[in-house]
Amino acid sequence: MPGDPAACRLxxxxxxxxxxxxxxxxxxRARQGDEDAYAALVRRYTPMLMRLARMYVxxxxxxxxxxxxxxxxxxxxxxxxxxxxxxKTWLFRxxxxxxxxxxxxxxxxxxxxxxxxxxxxEGDVDGDGPTVDPSRFTSEGAWTTAPADWRDDPEVSLESAxxxxxxxxxxxxxxxxxxxxxxxRDLEGLSSDEVRNVLDLSETNQRVLLHRARTKVRKALEDxxxx
Numbered sequence: 001m002p003g004d005p006a007a008c009r010l011x012x013x014x015x016x017x018x019x020x021x022x023x024x025x026x027x028x029r030a031r032q033g034d035e036d037a038y039a040a041l042v043r044r045y046t047p048m049l050m051r052l053a054r055m056y057v058x059x060x061x062x063x064x065x066x067x068x069x070x071x072x073x074x075x076x077x078x079x080x081x082x083x084x085x086x087x088k089t090w091l092f093r094x095x096x097x098x099x100x101x102x103x104x105x106x107x108x109x110x111x112x113x114x115x116x117x118x119x120x121x122e123g124d125v126d127g128d129g130p131t132v133d134p135s136r137f138t139s140e141g142a143w144t145t146a147p148a149d150w151r152d153d154p155e156v157s158l159e160s161a162x163x164x165x166x167x168x169x170x171x172x173x174x175x176x177x178x179x180x181x182x183x184x185r186d187l188e189g190l191s192s193d194e195v196r197n198v199l200d201l202s203e204t205n206q207r208v209l210l211h212r213a214r215t216k217v218r219k220a221l222e223d224x225x226x227x
Contacts, residue, residue: 020044023087031078042071045088048188049095055180056096056103066102070095085197088190092198163221170220174213181206182213 021029021040029037046067053063053070073094081090171179171187184190184198196206 027087045091052095053099056099058106062102066095066099069098089194089197096198166220166224167217170217174216178209178213181209185210
C-alpha cells in the first residue's frame with residue numbers, strides 16, 4: 001500500500017545509487033563554503049595521501065601530521081586554485097612538498113630534485129645499477145631466455161593474494177624514487193603527466209625510474225613463479 005515503510009525501503013534498495021561527484025564539482029562547492037563537499041574530498045584522498053607521505057617519513061604519526069598540514073593548506077589555498085592541473089595533481093604536489101621537507105628533517109628522504117643530478121655508471125639516472133641482469137642478454141642484445149609471463153597462468157596472476165603480497169614486498173624494497181614512482185603510477189593510478197607534475201620529473205627520468213621499478217617487481221614475481 002502507498003506509504004508502506006517496508007515497500008519504500010525495498011524500492012530504495014532497487015534504485016541505482018547516484019555516481020560520486022567528480023573532483024571539480026566538489027571543489028566548486030567547497031569554494032562556496034559547502035563543508036560536506038570538502039569532507040568528501042578529504043575522505044576520497046586521505047588514504048592515498050597517507051600512503052604517499054609514509055614513503056617520505058619514518059612513522060605513521062609523522063605521515064598523519066603531513067596529511068593534516070596538506071588539508072589545511074588546501075583549505076587555505078582553494079580560492080587560489082586555478083585549475084591549470086587537476087585537483088588531484090595539485091593536492092598531491094602540496095603533500096609531496098610538505099612530506100619532502102619533513103622527511104629531510106627526519107633524515108629519511110632524498111629530495112626528488114636530485115634525480116638525474118648524480119648519475120651513476122653509464123648514465124644511470126639513479127645510480128642503481130643495470131636495469132636487468134646483463135647475463136640475460138646475448139652479445140647482440142636479445143633475451144637469452146624470455147621473461148616468464150605470470151599473466152599466462154591465472155593461478156599465479158597478480159589477482160591472487162600471494163602475488164599481490166610478493167609484488168608489494170618487492171615495491172617496499174625498491175630505492176625511494178623508484179618506489180614512489182611505481183606506487184603513484186601502478187597502485188594509485190596516476191598518469192605519466194600527473195606523476196611528472198607531482199614529482200617535478202622529466203619525462204625521461206619518470207620513464208626510466210618506472211621501468212627499473214617494474215623490472216625489479218617482475219623479477220620478484222618470476223622468482224616466485226619458478227620456486
